Amino acid sequence: MAxxxxxxxxNGPSLTALAALFETGHDAELRPIDxxxxxxxxxxxxxxxxxxxxxxxxxxxxxxxxxxMADSVFLxxxxxxTTQTSPIAPTDAFARWEMMTWCRQIxxxxxxxxxxxxxxAHLGGKLSSFSDAAFEKLMAPIKSEDLKARWNDIRxxxxxDEKISDSKAKIKAxxxxxxxxxxxxxxxxxxxxxxxxxxxxxxxxxxxDIELAAFEGATGINGWLGRMKARPSVARALSLATTxxxxxxxxxxxxxxxxx
Amino acid sequence: xxxxxxxxxEPNANxxxxxxxxxxxxxxxxxxxxxxxxxxxxxPDYLAINPQGTIPAMTHRNPKLGDRVLTESTAxxxxxxxxxxxxxxxxxxPKDQWRVRWWMKFIDQWLAPSFSMIGxxxxxxxxxxxxxxxxxEAAIDRIPLPERRVAWRKAIYGAFGEEEMKESQRRVAVGIxxxxxxxxxxxxxxxxxxxxxxINGFNSTYALPLSQPDLANDEKTPHILEWLRKVYERPAxxxxxAMGKTDMVKRVKLLERS
Numbered sequence: 001m002a003x004x005x006x007x008x009x010x011n012g013p014s015l016t017a018l019a020a021l022f023e024t025g026h027d028a029e030l031r032p033i034d035x036x037x038x039x040x041x042x043x044x045x046x047x048x049x050x051x052x053x054x055x056x057x058x059x060x061x062x063x064x065x066x067x068x069m070a071d072s073v074f075l076x077x078x079x080x081x082t083t084q085t086s087p088i089a090p091t092d093a094f095a096r097w098e099m100m101t102w103c104r105q106i107x108x109x110x111x112x113x114x115x116x117x118x119x120x121a122h123l124g125g126k127l128s129s130f131s132d133a134a135f136e137k138l139m140a141p142i143k144s145e146d147l148k149a150r151w152n153d154i155r156x157x158x159x160x161d162e163k164i165s166d167s168k169a170k171i172k173a174x175x176x177x178x179x180x181x182x183x184x185x186x187x188x189x190x191x192x193x194x195x196x197x198x199x200x201x202x203x204x205x206x207x208x209d210i211e212l213a214a215f216e217g218a219t220g221i222n223g224w225l226g227r228m229k230a231r232p233s234v235a236r237a238l239s240l241a242t243t244x245x246x247x248x249x250x251x252x253x254x255x256x257x258x259x260x
Numbered sequence: 261x262x263x264x265x266x267x268x269x270e271p272n273a274n275x276x277x278x279x280x281x282x283x284x285x286x287x288x289x290x291x292x293x294x295x296x297x298x299x300x301x302x303x304p305d306y307l308a309i310n311p312q313g314t315i316p317a318m319t320h321r322n323p324k325l326g327d328r329v330l331t332e333s334t335a336x337x338x339x340x341x342x343x344x345x346x347x348x349x350x351x352x353x354p355k356d357q358w359r360v361r362w363w364m365k366f367i368d369q370w371l372a373p374s375f376s377m378i379g380x381x382x383x384x385x386x387x388x389x390x391x392x393x394x395x396x397e398a399a400i401d402r403i404p405l406p407e408r409r410v411a412w413r414k415a416i417y418g419a420f421g422e423e424e425m426k427e428s429q430r431r432v433a434v435g436i437x438x439x440x441x442x443x444x445x446x447x448x449x450x451x452x453x454x455x456x457x458x459i460n461g462f463n464s465t466y467a468l469p470l471s472q473p474d475l476a477n478d479e480k481t482p483h484i485l486e487w488l489r490k491v492y493e494r495p496a497x498x499x500x501x502a503m504g505k506t507d508m509v510k511r512v513k514l515l516e517r518s
């Protein structure tokens with residue numbers, strides 16, 4: 001099995017994929033790309049419908065035996081399911097359901113919120129310095145119209161008040177969800193360490209600076225964030241950062257649910 | 261009495277997914293029908309089972325742990341496939357499994373919401389608006405998830421903006437093209453085996469030839485049409501759609517080969 005992982009800075013979905021790779025012990029070639037410069041759409045890496053239309057937004061791409069694959073939770077499932085021992089996912093059907101349901105909540109509610117607040121804080125300024133022509137050139141290869149629209153909004157500083165307050169509420173709710181799980185003194189969210197811990201950490205780690213209030217008085221989550229950061233797989237992923245604060249590197253993520 | 265109870269609405273969209281998966285596996289289940297249009301899913305007896313008030317939900321009796329409740333239709337399907345004997349609905353190859361999950365997520369979170377925005381404005385909004393307005397407001401107030409309250413209000417009062425509907429229509433056209441391309445490359449949606457991705461996809465698209473006749477038809481999308489007919493030919497699909505009560509799901513009959 002020949003694996004190449006194209007990844008951004010160790011934050012958000014790239015952090016999930018990198019740490020899952022290290023947890024599962026696969027041999028893979030790592031090729032960093034700059035997701036904040038839309039490099040995922042460049043000719044540096046292969047594409048297919050699934051990478052172009054991935055609703056994760058700007059995330060990592062894992063090429064396995066020539067086929068490019070996207071969506072970090074499912075990449076983590078793939079990396080787990082190609083081992084003999086299932087190190088980061090339970091084998092019991094009910095426990096696996098719990099993990100997948102938990103991850104779905106993160107994917108659908110927390111990831112769009114974190115990406116929205118993250119790019120607002122850290123990417124908007126960078127993009128506004130581009131000339132129209134230079135920005136157009138970055139956007140030209142993007143196939144997903146709605147993803148392109150999110151890039152444009154960020155560059156033009158279009159951030160909707162309702163979406164901001166909705167995103168803040170979603171981060172607060174996520175912190176409460178994590179606190180509730182950790183309430184019985186367990187180390188990891190669902191008992192055994194799993195992809196649920198990786199995916200949750202990947203999206204929430206960068207929120208502590210931006211949404212300070214959401215973490216206030218939350219005692220369990222701070223310990224858990226510390227345990228996650230100290231985990232060898234996560235520490236190794238973070239060591240690949242080329243900037244001092246990878247938790248501040250954000251690219252457009254999944255869209256906020258259109259139904260409200 | 262069966263160990264499995266499924267709380268569901270019509271064999272359509274999210275409810276139909278675990279219904280068809282259970283049928284394919286040959287799992288006996290007790291069917292508990294909830295009338296979505298009568299807001300049965302927000303009544304206290306159902307909220308006691310699923311406090312979020314979303315449909316479907318499934319309970320599975322465990323000899324030691326009692327009834328365990330499962331929600332989220334796509335995750336329920338993966339559970340049904342793993343927890344019961346019967347035909348495998350996930351391919352063996354891990355890359356094929358990844359593709360099954362990718363397509364289910366794409367449909368659940370990108371394509372199906374666009375279909376349902378159109379479907380709700382055509383079917384559900386007009387049907388529910390016939391109710392007494394005060395009763396209707398009280399029913400909406402009982403919805404536990406705030407985002408579902410917003411969605412129901414939009415659907416009921418036809419408050420989807422023109423832009424939103426246009427965007428949904430654009431996505432439907434893009435999605436139909438993607439389905440046609442995928443189905444022209446392989447036998448089934450995600451790989452060469454029938455899988456949960458087909459069950460998921462069928463539930464959102466079985467009425468396409470009728471709801472989007474200009475975009476999905478034998479000339480423009482022959483592979484989609486053949487795929488829909490192939491799924492509906494399966495005995496499990498026939499049994500599942502025979503459980504439907506409304507004209508909306510009876511549209512499935514247009515897939516019968518003449």
